[in-house]
Amino acid sequence: MIRVARGRLSLDRAYAELRDPRAGGVVVFLGRVRPDVVKGRRVRALRYEAHTDVAEANLRALAKAATRRFGALRVVLWHRVGDVPVGEPSVIVGVATAHRAEAFAAARFMIDRLKATLPVWKSVRPRR
Secondary structure, X not given: OEEEEEOOOOHHHHHHHOOOOOOOEEEEEXXXXXXXXXXXXXXXXXXXXXXXXXXXXXXXXXXXXXXXXXXXXXXXXXXXXXXXXXXXXXXXXXXXXXXXXXXXXXXXXHHHHHHHHOOEEEEEEEOO
């Protein structure tokens, strides 16, 4: 399941999407906004913007690649857009495979490719 969404991303929902009786390995990566300091001010949120149609097509291609390369049975690739406060997830990548080694490899492959290729831009929302 792929999604570019406004609003909160749910870890519980992502995990539920990965249920498959054939899956012996399930890996979920959740990326959260950190309270970094930028220009002397603590970050309160990040604003993510995307060309939704292009981003979703990119996510679909990535899910297909993980299925072909690692035998993924189920895939979750979700990225949030809009303002994402510190501590909340901006991305969830999940995969279910027959075995754990493939699940870890597929999750790593997808987050690395997502970060490198997804047409999503972020800007900092500092505390005043």
